[in-house]
Amino acid sequence: MHRLLPRLTLIGLLLAPAIQANAETDNTLLISANDRCAFERVNNDSLQLAIDTCISAADKGDMKAQYELGQLYFSGERVEQNYETALQWLEQASIQGEPRAQYRLGMMHFKGEGVQRNLPQAYVILKMASINGHDAAMDSADLVALQMNQQEMSAATHVLGTLFRDYLAQIREEQLSGTLKTEEPQLRPESNAEEIEELLE
Template sequence: MIRTGRNLTLGCLLLVSPLLASAGENTLLVPAPSSCTLDSPPDALPAALMRCEQAAQNGDLQAEYELGEFYYEGKRTPRDLQKALHWLEQASLRGHPDAQHRLGLMFYRGEGVQANNVQAYIVLKMAAVNGSEEALDSADLVAEQMSRDELGIATQVLGQIFRNYLMELQALEGRSPFAPLP
């Protein structure tokens, strides 16, 4: 893995950050995986897809990610970037590192969305925070394409997101937001 030596700035979604607040969950923690699998034989795929969609609609994080990948890859169904984007965003908002990595690359490449390096960088940094080592390298590649102003905006947004997160953590523990962490 390539590391540039610059400080790792942690982050989240730029344009979707209002949805983070409505998620009502700790957006930095990754819940346990699900049992949704879409590698069924062709004749069983429709039923497996229906079960996976139901699980995703019921909030199964791994099912959301797997549906996003299923529609993104388009190997067993026609590629559908809008459905992929929907499910990957859902999983990303809840901290799935692989979904965040894929979503960041979609923003970078303009796949299903307008290309946006600032948003790509932020989402990729979030994926790195949640454990995707590949996202660190991807964020470095995106940063090479960004202007100084774009990097400044992304850093400012990331800083604000994590200040808010720190305050949320401290409030949950009944401590002052200005108290030092243990």
């Protein structure tokens, strides 16, 4: 089972919408803020260079690059479809709070694409995507909930409660110490990771 501990980024991601200025222009020299790796803008001869450049950015923690690599390998449109590679990149972006990555990852767990189907895990990840601003994630989470039994729903609700408690405890701690950050707050890594993983298995 892949370890997944989605991070809440309620403040940073909900208050910082993507810049659309470059996306709305016909100038092909500009790259949209939503299109970090520009896979759609390069021809097949330049694709490998774009992938290598994107991997370099993703390895340095760029969550948009991680998401785009995950999406590239998930779709298999310009490279050979590889769910394992897609999962690797989507998990990394999801942990950083990338809502599109969380949505794709949640749907993979819901449909059993590249992973064993896991409704509680799908539900939790889709709820996180919804919190982080993905419009379709709430409806998808509701669809997953309709297929869950009482035990699965209880486990998923417990995990969400744990994540929110840890998040709120971190916010309180940062407020008291005067170190509250307004960008991308993180859950502490030691926050019940094994318990959450066990509940989702």
